[in-house]
Amino acid sequence: MKAPKTHNILSPEYECMSRDAIRQLQGERLRKVVKREYDNVPIYRERMDAKGIKPEDIKGVEDLRYLPFTNKTDLRDEFPFGLLAAPKSEIVRIQGSSGTTGKPIVSGYTQNDVDVWTEMVARALVAAGGTKEDIVQVCYGYGLFTGGLGAHQGATKIGAMTVPMSSGNTQRQIMMMKELGSTMLCCTPSYATYLGETIRDMGIDPKKELKLKSGCFGAEPWSEEMRGKIEELLDIDACDIYGLTEIAGPGVAFECLEKKGMHINEDHVIPEIIDPVTEEQLPYGTAGELVFTTITKEGMPMLRYRTHDICVINAEPCACGRTTVRMGRITGRTDDMMVIRGVNVFPSQIESVIVSVKGVAPFYMIIVDRVNYTDTLEIQVELDGENFSDTVSDLEKIRNEIAEKIKSVVGISAKITLVNAKSLPRSEGKAKRVIDNRKI
Ligand SMILES: [Zn+2]
Known part of the structure; x- marks a missing residue:
């Protein structure tokens, strides 16, 4: 059963602001976060001093380009607490990613950071058709990885019945999906495909025996072909969700049911597209490296974090009514350029x-x-x-x-x-x- 193409919006006061109002809000929040970094995080203070920039020089979003970048190596070098901008006693959560080599990277969250992250995932679920009537099956892994807890918090926030299955154990996932009547699915797109194929192999007809209507799939890049496959196998609407631990976790950006790019939560992050070689800002509509600045994060805010993901940002209005800019699918990594x-x-x-x-x-x-x-x-x-x-x-x-x-x-x-x-x-x-x- 596909989700009815409703365009419910969780926080229209932020998701549907005029472009001028968004920019002004971002400017105000940027000024605060720059001061917070300068006052509390030695490497940001050193880098800004080296460029001859003081926090008061940053007046608005247009001054973002003067700020230093942050790289993944900075998180490794400063592991675990060197980038904290809040006292350790204010940190209520650590999340991280294992990485393939060496030290993991971790991020510290204050209670407010957890609340903001929760709001971002809740917006994503609502955009994918979620309401308090839904039964949301979370099959992302729970733990340091942000997928499981992120989706869990978001689903709980919208008042849905949240089923914390975590990853793996496919037969049990399918049994619970059938018995509970799960209506939404949160997992990686590759696992959604695997679940769909297993369901078909078991002779289960999703149209008759399951109640799934949509899902938020992320944590790895996927294609339109894969979307088609998941939608067909499970008879649902498959929406993309994007995020990274360094910035918050899943929910930094998400697709609405129009499925034409992911709305970026611009009241919490400022996205930029840069040329990965010259590091110059590029206009929206041009392919380049995605860079995020967090503007509400307290525990471990990031100035101009280089994701190394290549995409295009589209600032055209969306039919759903949201006014936030949308990022297209990740089409590559700067390492391959x-x-x-x-x-x-x-x-x-x-x-x-x-x-x-x-x-x-x-x-x-x-x-x-x-x-x-x-x-x-x-x-x-x-x-x-x-x-x-x-x-x-x-x-x-x-x-x-x-x-x-x-x-x-x-x-x-x-x-x-x-x-x-x-x-x-x-x-x-x-x-x-x-x-x-x-x-x-
Ligand atoms: Zn939209």
Whole structure:
């Protein structure tokens, strides 16, 4: 059962402000948080002093660009309490993420920080159609990871019946879903797919035997194709939710039932898009690195935190009535970025073109070189063995289609080489898609 396309809004006084009013509120809150950081956190004071900036120089959002950035390495270096801007006795919660190497990163929350985070997730659930009549099954992990507790707090705040299943134990998840009549689901998109497939394998018809209507899925990047799959398998509306421990947890941004980008909770964070190389601010509508400044956080506020996630921010009004800007799906990480002929190029942009063309498989190799002081870009693409017709004109058509789309999406021209099916190297781990032969 799909959620009726209602546009309930939990806090219209903040979610539907005029753009001028949002900007003014952000300016007021920014001034306070900058002073708080300067007075309490040594590395922020040192960095601002090094730039010759005093808190009173920051008058509003337009001055954000003068402030120093914060990186994940700062959280590691200052682990665990070096970035606290409140006395330790005011901290009521620690959340964190394990990270793959070395020390974890942790964030400290005051009671007010927990309340703000709870409000953000509650807004997300309401935007996905949630009300106090709902039964919300939370299958994110509970613990230091923010997914479980975040969704739990948000669901409780809207008065829904909250079912803290945590992750794993799929058979029991499905039994509880059926017996309790869960109407909403909070988990990772990959787990939602797995649940859906298992439900289908068990011969359960979600339309007849389950009451699910929608879900908030996040904690990993996913695609429109995956949305389609989850919606079909579970017969629900699948909404995206974004967040990170450094900023609050899930709920920093969320999709409404229009499903056209995630509304950013701009009364609590200021988003910026920057060029990851020059660190200059870019206008909304341009792809770049997402940067957040928290403006209401007390325990461990962040000035210009670099997420390394690449996306576009859309400031157009949304049909749901919210006036907050929306971030598009994460299309890549700055770590993967190449600069070719002065243009920032992401493998994910090239991949998006290749999957949209018929006759080729989603296997490719990007080869960058420098000939006569000019960067060259070649993309080798595997033909799809199954629906492949090998007449010369067909090949020419495919090549031209890819070349034209690459030019329009990436902004530079590339040489397209079609190669035989299954001829490019396969790897068991992370696929190697780029060979850069330039001597820098
Ligand atoms: Zn909306």
